[in-house]
Amino acid sequence: xxxxxxxxxxxxxGYIFILPFFLSFFIFSFIPLVDxxxxxxxEYYRSGIREIGPTFIGLENYANLLxxxxxxxxxxxxxxxxxxxxxxxxxxxxxxNWFVDARLKIRGKQFYKVxxxxxxxxxxxxxxxxxxxxxxxxxxxxxxxxxxxxIKEPIDFMGTAFGTRSLVGVMNFLMWFGNTTIMLMxxxxxxxxxxxxxxxxxxxxxxxxxxxxxxxxxxxxxxxTLITSIIGGLQMFDVPQILTNGQGAPDRTSTTLIMFLxxxxxxxxxxxxGALSVYLFIVSAILCWFxxxxxxxxxxxxxxxxxxxxxxx
Amino acid sequence: xxxxxxxxxxLIVAHFVLILLSFMCLFFFYILIINATHSHAELQKGFSxxxxxxxxxxxxxxxxxxxxxxxxxxLNSLLVSGATAAICTYFSALTAYGLYVYDFKLKKIAFxxxxxxxxxxxxxxxxGFLRLITNMGMYDSLLPLIIPSIASPAVFYFMYSYMQASxxxxxxxxxxxxxxxxxxxxxxxxxxxxKPAIAVQAIFTxxxxxxxxxxxxLVIQSKSKMTxxxxxxxxxxxxxxxxxxxxxxxxxxxxxxxxxxxYLFLSKYIIAGVTLGGVKE
Numbered sequence: 001x002x003x004x005x006x007x008x009x010x011x012x013x014g015y016i017f018i019l020p021f022f023l024s025f026f027i028f029s030f031i032p033l034v035d036x037x038x039x040x041x042x043e044y045y046r047s048g049i050r051e052i053g054p055t056f057i058g059l060e061n062y063a064n065l066l067x068x069x070x071x072x073x074x075x076x077x078x079x080x081x082x083x084x085x086x087x088x089x090x091x092x093x094x095x096x097n098w099f100v101d102a103r104l105k106i107r108g109k110q111f112y113k114v115x116x117x118x119x120x121x122x123x124x125x126x127x128x129x130x131x132x133x134x135x136x137x138x139x140x141x142x143x144x145x146x147x148x149x150x151i152k153e154p155i156d157f158m159g160t161a162f163g164t165r166s167l168v169g170v171m172n173f174l175m176w177f178g179n180t181t182i183m184l185m186x187x188x189x190x191x192x193x194x195x196x197x198x199x200x201x202x203x204x205x206x207x208x209x210x211x212x213x214x215x216x217x218x219x220x221x222x223x224x225t226l227i228t229s230i231i232g233g234l235q236m237f238d239v240p241q242i243l244t245n246g247q248g249a250p251d252r253t254s255t256t257l258i259m260f261l262x263x264x265x266x267x268x269x270x271x272x273x274g275a276l277s278v279y280l281f282i283v284s285a286i287l288c289w290f291x292x293x294x295x296x297x298x299x300x301x302x303x304x305x306x307x308x309x310x311x312x313x
Numbered sequence: 314x315x316x317x318x319x320x321x322x323x324l325i326v327a328h329f330v331l332i333l334l335s336f337m338c339l340f341f342f343y344i345l346i347i348n349a350t351h352s353h354a355e356l357q358k359g360f361s362x363x364x365x366x367x368x369x370x371x372x373x374x375x376x377x378x379x380x381x382x383x384x385x386x387x388l389n390s391l392l393v394s395g396a397t398a399a400i401c402t403y404f405s406a407l408t409a410y411g412l413y414v415y416d417f418k419l420k421k422i423a424f425x426x427x428x429x430x431x432x433x434x435x436x437x438x439x440x441g442f443l444r445l446i447t448n449m450g451m452y453d454s455l456l457p458l459i460i461p462s463i464a465s466p467a468v469f470y471f472m473y474s475y476m477q478a479s480x481x482x483x484x485x486x487x488x489x490x491x492x493x494x495x496x497x498x499x500x501x502x503x504x505x506x507x508k509p510a511i512a513v514q515a516i517f518t519x520x521x522x523x524x525x526x527x528x529x530x531l532v533i534q535s536k537s538k539m540t541x542x543x544x545x546x547x548x549x550x551x552x553x554x555x556x557x558x559x560x561x562x563x564x565x566x567x568x569x570x571x572x573x574x575x576y577l578f579l580s581k582y583i584i585a586g587v588t589l590g591g592v593k594e
Contacts, residue, residue, distance in 0.1 A: 010415055010416075010495075011415055011416055011417035011418075012417075013411070013415055013495045014411045014412070014414070014415030014416070014417040014420060015411075015417060015419075016411070016495075017407050017408065017410055017411025017412075017415070017495075017499075018407075018408050018411040018412060018423055020404050020407065020408070020463050021404060021405075021407075021408040021427075021463060021464050021469065022423070022464070023463075024404075024460065024461060024463035024464040025430075025464035027445075028442060028445070028457075028460070028461035028464065029430075029435075029438055029442075029461070029464065031441065031445055032438040032439075032440070032441025032442040032443075032444070032445050033437070033438045033441060034441070035440070035441030035444055035445065036437070036438055036440045036441040039440070039441075091330075091334070094330070095330075095331070095334075098323075098327045098331075103320055104320065104323060104324055104327060105324070106324070106327055106328065106331070107328075111335075112331050112334075112335060113584055114580045114584070115335045115338050115339060116334060116335065116338055117580070117583070117584055117587070118338055118339075118573070118576065119338055121520050121524075121572050121573075121576055121583075122524075122569050122572065122573075123523065123524040123526075123541065123542055123545070123568055123569055123572070124524060124526070125524070125526045125542040125545045125546055126541075126542070126545050126565050126568040126569050127569075128549075129545050129546075129548065129549050129565055130341060130345055130565050131341070132549065133558070133561060133562070133565075134341060134344060140344050140348065140359075140360040143359040143360040144360050146359075147359065147360075174337065174338060177334075178338075179587060182584060182587045182588060183587065183588055185588075186588035205316070205319075206319075206323070228432060231432050231434065234434065235434045235436055237436075237526070237527050238524075238526045238527070238542070241526075241546070242526075242545065242546055242549050245549050245550055246550075258436055258527065261436065261439070261440075262527070262530075262531075265439065265440060265443065265531060266531075270440060270444070273440045274440055277436075277437045277438070277439070277440055278437075280434070280436065280437045281437040284432075284433055284434050284437055285433075287432070288429060288430065288431065288432055288433055289429075291431055291432050292428050292429050292431065295428055295431060295470070296425075296428060299428075302474070302477055303477075306477065
């Protein structure tokens with residue numbers, strides 16, 4: 001009886017300790033979310049210095065967005081994401097497999113790891129600005145290619161949709177393949193070494209080992225990488241924004257959804273920005289649900305492992 | 314014999330690919346560093362692979378440019394990122410501790426809720442956020458870039474995982490028996506145990522905040538409060554063709570150098586920290 005009472009006493013400290021988190025979340029995320037959803041049903045924008053609205057118009061903003069270029073920008077976002085993600089996951093898988101292969105004695109492993117992770121920490125906006133200057137028509141890349149004799153006329157990299165999209169893709173690839181490599185490496189190293197040993201005895205070659213053991217065993221983390229990368233892709237902003245100065249040039253072929261949102265926010269069109277945010281929120285919520293499922297499984301597994309250990313002890 | 318030859322071939326291919334990728338990662342920074350040491354006139358003549366001698370001239374030009382207060386920006390960025398890292402890691406550890414050690418009615422709901430918003434993009438609430446801080450009188454100030462980081466679900470989850478692995482409840486109970494109150498237990502016993510986790514997350518939060526562009530660009534208006542990414546964006550937006558190119562490269566250089574220096578010293582911990590707190594197996 002006495003013990004029970006004590007526990008209830010301590011319980012209040014739990015609330016006190018988590019209070020700052022939830023207070024901050026409530027003020028800076030929840031209220032803004034409600035506000036955003038609310039204004040998505042209103043006509044509310046600024047025209048010059050005049051403020052129009054807020055007038056309730058129901059779902060008109062949502063309908064207008066569907067008629068606008070939103071779906072096109074969603075397509076752009078997806079294309080830009082795919083150009084970066086496909087080589088990213090492919091190369092990362094290859095490198096991770098090499099790094100953990102005991103028979104493959106790669107020299108300077110640590111050095112390579114440090115180098116390939118480096119771009120992940122670089123400020124995306126500075127990186128984009130750097131690419132903009134390097135690949136401009138009279139920039140160093142053109143100068144190098146000309147002096148090598150590979151091209152005669154300078155290439156206008158950012159003049160074509162293909163060029164701009166490729167540059168964004170290359171930047172995203174460079175920034176993220178190191179991170180993915182390290183994640184996958186940890187996943188492969190987490191596989192029970194007995195399985196590899198048994199395969200070795202059975203005469204498994206490296207290709208078979210990769211396709212029949214490694215790949216199936218790391219499927220959960222591959223799924224996790226895919227989903228978190230989609231969420232990251234959905235938020236793509238810094239690189240295309242700086243590279244094209246917010247124009248999505250040429251002809252808005254590299255405008256992403258968040259750039260679209262940014263334009264509405266800058267022009268203070270709260271109604272449209274709200275509706276667009278709600279669309280993004282719904283997609284993000286679905287993706288969040290997948291991540292939640294995976295993370296929750298992980299939490300449960302950790303708890304079970306701890307229980308087993310406790311039993312053994 | 315044939316497997317041996319095969320392995321040799323694989324080794325050669327592996328080294329070739331690794332060197333190529335490392336080259337791609339470093340090449341652009343190499344050009345950046347080289348170009349930052351050349352004057353505008355030298356850069357106009359085309360690219361040269363050897364460093365020049367104008368780095369200090371360029372740095373002086375960057376320092377004296379009133380329209381792009383780069384060093385003021387670095388100071389602002391340091392302030393915001395440092396404060397964010399400190400606040401975010403402390404309160405995330407506090408929240409994780411609250412949910413890890415205590416039993417209370419809403420515990421499960423609170424935990425589930427945080428996991429559910431683990432990867433929710435901040436952009437979706439940015440419109441309401443902008444209106445809120447305007448109403449609160451915090452528009453064009455650095456505070457709204459720092460305070461919201463108290464609620465960082467991902468950092469919380471990392472701290473929680475770390476506690477599961479390395480904080481036995483019995484230790485907390487022992488402290489209680491010795492008469493330590495709950496806050497003191499957290500500050501003097503739990504925090505030191507959490508040091509490695511806090512260090513790793515402080516680095517990541519710092520870098521994330523240093524590089525953050527979307528929200529600061531919406532919140533900050535006056536030049537004296539701009540952080541580095543906003544200044545870089547303004548640089549891109551300005552009539553850049555008429556600029557001193559040596560100065561532009563130097564500006565980009567000073568924007569990314571602090572992080573590179575931090576990284577070179579702490580790369581071991583940073584790389585080890587990447588995989589912690591995510592889904593394993």
